[in-house]
Amino acid sequence: QIPTLLRGSGEGRGPGWRVWGPPSPEDPVPPPTEPKAKKGKKGAKEPKEKAATSEDAGLYEDPPDRRSSSSGQPATLKICSWNVDGLRAWVKKKGLDWVREEAPDILCLQETKCAESKLPPELKDLSDFPHRYWAAPADKEGYSGVGLLSRRRPLSVSYGIGEEEHDQEGRVIVAEFEAFVLVTVYVPNSGRGLVRLDYRQRWDQAFRRFLQAQAARKPLVLCGDLNVAHEEIDLRNPKGNKKNAGFTPQERQGFGELLGTVDLADSFRHLYPAAAYAYTFWTYMMNARSKNVGWRLDYFLLSRALLPSLCDSKIRSAALGSDHCPITLYLAL
Numbered sequence: 001q002i003p004t005l006l007r008g009s010g011e012g013r014g015p016g017w018r019v020w021g022p023p024s025p026e027d028p029v030p031p032p033t034e035p036k037a038k039k040g041k042k043g044a045k046e047p048k049e050k051a052a053t054s055e056d057a058g059l060y061e062d063p064p065d066r067r068s069s070s071s072g073q074p075a076t077l078k079i080c081s082w083n084v085d086g087l088r089a090w091v092k093k094k095g096l097d098w099v100r101e102e103a104p105d106i107l108c109l110q111e112t113k114c115a116e117s118k119l120p121p122e123l124k125d126l127s128d129f130p131h132r133y134w135a136a137p138a139d140k141e142g143y144s145g146v147g148l149l150s151r152r153r154p155l156s157v158s159y160g161i162g163e164e165e166h167d168q169e170g171r172v173i174v175a176e177f178e179a180f181v182l183v184t185v186y187v188p189n190s191g192r193g194l195v196r197l198d199y200r201q202r203w204d205q206a207f208r209r210f211l212q213a214q215a216a217r218k219p220l221v222l223c224g225d226l227n228v229a230h231e232e233i234d235l236r237n238p239k240g241n242k243k244n245a246g247f248t249p250q251e252r253q254g255f256g257e258l259l260g261t262v263d264l265a266d267s268f269r270h271l272y273p274a275a276a277y278a279y280t281f282w283t284y285m286m287n288a289r290s291k292n293v294g295w296r297l298d299y300f301l302l303s304r305a306l307l308p309s310l311c312d313s314k315i316r317s318a319a320l321g322s323d324h325c326p327i328t329l330y331l332a333l
């Protein structure tokens with residue numbers, strides 16, 4: 001039985017969980033990479049992203065949110081996850097406006113590329129989420145990094161997976177709540193030419209061991225950029241990308257072993273097994289986003305014990321601000 005989350009504000013802990021009411025050209029695409037930050041030319045502008053339009057072939061349309069579980073229980077918890085591709089740039093692109101409109105209870109961010117000491121003032125003053133946690137590499141400014149922001153204080157928070165080889169790049173935050181353990185992660189990319197594929201495979205093995213230990217304590221919610229498209233339906237050009245980072249047999253096998261070994265379910269595919277053109281990443285090149293030539297790299301994975309509480313798993317593909325779009329999870333706990 002899943003414990004019930006307490007409702008109500010609590011002393012000094014911000015608002016509690018809310019009960020949610022009714023909704024008031026096919027060329028292979030280069031895979032996402034994880035380059036170190038480079039100083040751009042003075043006056044250079046970032047590429048502008050453009051959302052797909054209804055006239056585009058293969059457009060994914062996010063269906064109306066389901067705000068109750070299969071048994072009719074109303075959703076009481078809303079979690080969002082977003083690879084922001086640079087926190088400071090994302091803030092300038094009005095990413096926080098979307099967050100305020102979406103109004104999650106917990107917000108998880110990946111690829112923040114920002115040390116806590118250099119957070120934008122808009123985030124330091126973000127009263128909606130009084131409990132904020134950040135992880136970033138100590139010696140790589142402008143690289144990797146994750147954040148977790150919550151309206152309610154977690155029971156405990158930890159960083160990394162407990163293995164020195166894998167804890168140097170600020171990739172994991174773990175927050176324990178009454179009913180579940182939440183892990184947000186930015187999984188290493190294998191890189192162009194698969195230069196880090198061997199390391200990625202070692203990471204996958206170590207991360208599975210870590211998640212098994214977490215799942216033995218409480219049901220698990222894993223979210224973030226997992227840097228792999230699991231099946232052919234999860235990217236626009238599977239045939240042209242089988243030797244590229246994010247869709248190699250090794251990475252796809254590692255994802256499958258993660259689901260099986262830790263007994264996790266892909267929440268989106270659990271609810272929408274045949275939904276096509278549902279992507280969360282588009283390269284800035286070749287107008288990929290306007291053509292919806294993308295990859296599904298961002299996930300909410302759940303312990304199967306939580307599936308009766310699953311209401312919906314959303315891909316907010318219309319939200320701009322990054323080369324990824326946000327994803328949203330509704331649970332009835």
